[in-house]
Ligand code: ATP
């Protein structure tokens with residue numbers, strides 16, 4: 001037997017209601033906030049990710065699924081979608097449109113990581129990207145959308161942390177100060193951090209190794225290196241979050257794994273998720289569009305991991321399925337009428353089903369029970385000859401006779417009242 005790939009999961013019908021609840025809410029809220037759906041490919045040329053995410057990030061260094069196609073071109077399965085959305089934004093000149101430049105996406109991402117609960121090799125993200133505004137209110141809009149999405153679904157014990165990473169001109173002085181500090185602690189850092197110290201010292205602050213966490217506890221903070229403009233931007237974000245009643249904490253150690261972030265960075269974590277506690281994260285990336293060859297364009301966005309949302313989703317958030325009618329038909333005439341009634345019910349949009357394998361009433365009723373049917377239509381040759389059929393209410397066990405011709409319609413209206 002051929003098995004699926006490690007860390008790449010099937011989503012089976014049992015779980016589908018959870019996923020649809022989450023995806024429906026993502027679509028609904030995105031539209032409410034004025035974001036339009038965009039669908040970008042699941043693979044792109046490798047250089048797009050290397051250039052946007054950054055060569056010395058975990059993703060690009062060790063997590064990408066990169067392969068040569070038959071033409072010898074290096075391609076990569078997308079590890080995230082921002083790079084693709086930005087490429088599409090530039091390629092189709094979406095910035096020229098006077099209408100909204102706010103987009104959302106839903107779909108699978110691919111990273112070669114060690115699989116565990118909440119960490120897969122194919123996982124799913126919902127994300128948004130808002131282009132064209134430098135305003136701190138654009139940051140707050142994106143954070144508000146993420147917060148409302150997660151709290152609206154009833155996820156418990158969420159924490160929102162924010163920080164400012166400064167702009168491109170604040171970063172060099174901070175990097176230098178941080179590097180000087182790290183050099184003095186080098187022996188206490190993990191191999192990985194020693195290596196990336198020189199290329200990307202901010203990443204050391206994001207290391208999950210306890211030794212590195214302890215060694216950098218009193219590291220210099222970016223907040224002491226912010227220009228007045230960057231400082232004001234952060235203050236404005238905080239003030240507006242306060243106004244909207246969105247609870248947050250300032251975490252001066254919050255850095256993001258991707259190189260393209262500037263100014264606001266944020267992350268939502270959930271206490272119950274254990275080691276993989278980040279549910280969603282994002283920030284401003286004012287330099288990325290230009291870095292990828294487009295016009296200078298400020299932007300801000302987030303991505304949220306849907307496997308982690310699904311793990312935390314309370315059952316009460318999942319709407320119960322539409323009530324259904326089961327058709328139990330016997331005999332040649334009975335089956336002919338039953339098939340017609342089944343079809344009429346479906347044409348009316350009523351969830352209706354039968355069991356083509358069942359030959360006895362008992363077998364039919366057992367299947368109706370398994371499917372949770374609200375009503376069972378019973379029809380054999382006798383009923384067919386009289387032009388009637390029997391309808392059994394599965395909860396009260398009451399039965400009544402209805403004429404064939406109007407049965408589907410009266411069942412459809414009855415379903416609304418049970
Ligand atoms: P982590 O610190 O957990 O590795 P990250 O910083 O790599 O997260 P992002 O690139 O910011 O994650 O992606 C945003 C969200 O996508 C994460 O908060 C998480 O919910 C989800 N995510 C990231 N990687 C995975 C994965 N391998 N499996 C499942 N979900 C993931």
Ligand code: MG
Nearest residue numbers: 058059113257
């Ligand atoms: Mg990661």
